[in-house]
Amino acid sequence: MTLVDLTIPSTRTDRLDGLPVAIVGAGPIGLAAAAHLAERGIPFEVSEAGDTIADSINRWGHTRLFSPWRHLVDPAARRLLEASGWQHPREDGLPTGAELVEEYLRPLAALPQIAPHLVTGAEVTAISRDGADRTRTSGREATPFVLRIAGRDGVRDVRARAVIDASGTYRTPNSLASSGLDPLGADDVRDLVTHALPDVLGRDRGRFAGKHTIVVGAGHSAANTLLKLAELADTVPGTTATWVIRNSSAIRVSSSAEDELPARASIGGRVDSLVTQGRIRLVDRFETVRLRRDDDRVTLIGQRAGALEELTADVIVNATGFRPDLGMLREIRLDLDDIVEAPRRLAPLIDPNVHSCGTVQPHGFAELAHPEQNFFIAGMKSYGRAPTFLLATGYEQVRSIVAHLAGDVAAASNVELVLPATGVCSSSLTDTAASASSCCGPASPSSCA
Incomplete structure (x- = not known):
C-alpha cells in the first residue's frame, strides 16, 4: 500500500497559486x-x-x-x-x-x-x-x-x-441480483423497475394504486416504501406488497428498538407488525438471478431453499442500496x-x-x-x-x-x-x-x- 504524508499539506507552487x-x-x-x-x-x-x-x-x-x-x-x-x-x-x-x-x-x-x-x-x-x-x-x-x-x-x-x-x-443504485451484476433480463423490464423511495402517496401514486408491488431490500428505504404502500392500501382496494430480502431477517430494520433516533427506531416495529398481520408478505432467503416480462407485468426469479421460485408483480422497487x-x-x-x-x-x-x-x-x-x-x-x-x-x-x-x-x-x-x-x-x-x-x-x- 502506498503511504501518504498526512501531516504536511502539499507545497504551493506557481502552477497551483490562485487555483480554487x-x-x-x-x-x-x-x-x-x-x-x-x-x-x-x-x-x-x-x-x-x-x-x-x-x-x-x-x-x-x-x-x-x-x-x-x-x-x-x-x-x-x-x-x-x-x-x-x-x-x-x-x-x-x-x-x-x-x-x-x-x-x-x-x-x-x-x-x-x-x-x-x-x-x-x-x-x-x-x-x-x-x-x-x-x-x-x-x-x-x-x-x-x-x-x-x-x-x-x-x-x-x-x-x-x-x-x-x-x-x-x-x-448509482446496487443491482437487484445478489451477485452484484444486473439480473439476466433486466434490460427488458427497466420500465417496470423503480428507484428507491418512490413517492407512493403523491407523484407516483398511479403506478402503485390497486397494483401489486415487490419491494427488494432489507434496509430503511425498503421499510419506508412498505409503510407507504400499506397506507395506500387502506384507501385503494387491490393494493398489495411483497417484501423480498436475501437473508433470514432484515436485522438493521427489525432490531432498532434501542436506536437513539426515535423516528428510525419505530420503523422496524411498524413493518414487523404489518408482516404479522399479513398485510405485507415477507419472502426471505431469496437470491434474485433473473427478471422476465410477462405482458405488462414483471416476474422476479430467484433461488430459494435450493429451488427456483418466481414472484410476479406490476412493479418492482429496487431498494437494495x-x-x-x-x-x-x-x-x-x-x-x-x-x-x-x-x-x-x-x-x-x-x-x-x-x-x-x-x-x-x-x-x-x-x-x-x-x-x-x-x-x-x-x-x-x-x-x-x-x-x-x-x-x-x-x-x-x-x-x-x-x-x-x-x-x-x-x-x-x-x-x-x-x-x-x-x-x-x-x-x-x-x-x-x-x-x-x-x-x-x-x-x-x-x-x-
Whole structure:
C-alpha cells in the first residue's frame, strides 16, 4: 500500500497559486465544504450535475428524515446563514427532504459567499492531473487537478489545487441480483423497475394504486416504501406488497428498538407488525438471478431453499442500496478497501461485516486521504457500499479536510464526532445477521441524515 504524508499539506507552487478547491456536488456535504472554505477565505468552485442544488434529495423530497434539525445543519453553514438573518428551524423537528432543501440548503447556496462560485447543470465526468495520467509520478503533487465538466454550454476542463468529491451515491443504485451484476433480463423490464423511495402517496401514486408491488431490500428505504404502500392500501382496494430480502431477517430494520433516533427506531416495529398481520408478505432467503416480462407485468426469479421460485408483480422497487461511481476517478490514485470501496483507513470503522453501529469513531482528513495528495472523497460516497451514513459525519469530514487544506494542522487533526447509535452493533450480531445488515448496501437517503 502506498503511504501518504498526512501531516504536511502539499507545497504551493506557481502552477497551483490562485487555483480554487473544486467541490463535486451541491448537496448537504458539498455545500458544507463550501461554507468552511468561505470562512477560511479559500477560493472554491462547486459543480452540481443536477439542474438544481441538492438534486438527489429533491428526488426523494417527500420522505421524512429520521434525524432532527439539530443534526442536520453544518456549524460553519449555520454561522454564515445566521449572519445573514436566517433562523435555525426548531431543533427537534423532523423535516422532509424537500423541507431540508427549502429551509436550509437553498438559503445556504444563495449566500453571496457561495452563490457566485456554484454552477448547476455541470456534471463532472472525469478527474485527473493536468497533463499527467495516473501512471506519471514526477512532479505530480505540484500539478493542478483537471476536472472535465459537461454543462449546458458544452464540455470544458477546469483546473483546481484540490478536489473534494461529495457527489454522493444516489444516482448509482446496487443491482437487484445478489451477485452484484444486473439480473439476466433486466434490460427488458427497466420500465417496470423503480428507484428507491418512490413517492407512493403523491407523484407516483398511479403506478402503485390497486397494483401489486415487490419491494427488494432489507434496509430503511425498503421499510419506508412498505409503510407507504400499506397506507395506500387502506384507501385503494387491490393494493398489495411483497417484501423480498436475501437473508433470514432484515436485522438493521427489525432490531432498532434501542436506536437513539426515535423516528428510525419505530420503523422496524411498524413493518414487523404489518408482516404479522399479513398485510405485507415477507419472502426471505431469496437470491434474485433473473427478471422476465410477462405482458405488462414483471416476474422476479430467484433461488430459494435450493429451488427456483418466481414472484410476479406490476412493479418492482429496487431498494437494495447504493454504490459509489468510481468511473470518473479512473485517473486518480485511490486507496480503497477491496470490500467496502471506502477509503482504506475508514473502511474498518464502517464495514457492515464487522461493524454496523450508527456511531463510528471520529475521522477526518487522515482517514479520507489517498495517494493522490489533496484529493478527498467525502460524504455518503466516502462510505462506499457501507450503510448508515449520517450528515453529521460528513460535516465533520469536510471541516477536517478544509482545515488540512488551509494548513491548520491542529484543527484538522482534532476530530470530534458524536452520533446517535442505531442499536444494532456487530458485537451482538451473528455472522448471518451481520451479512443481513450488509445485503442492501449503503444507507437509504432517509437514513443518511
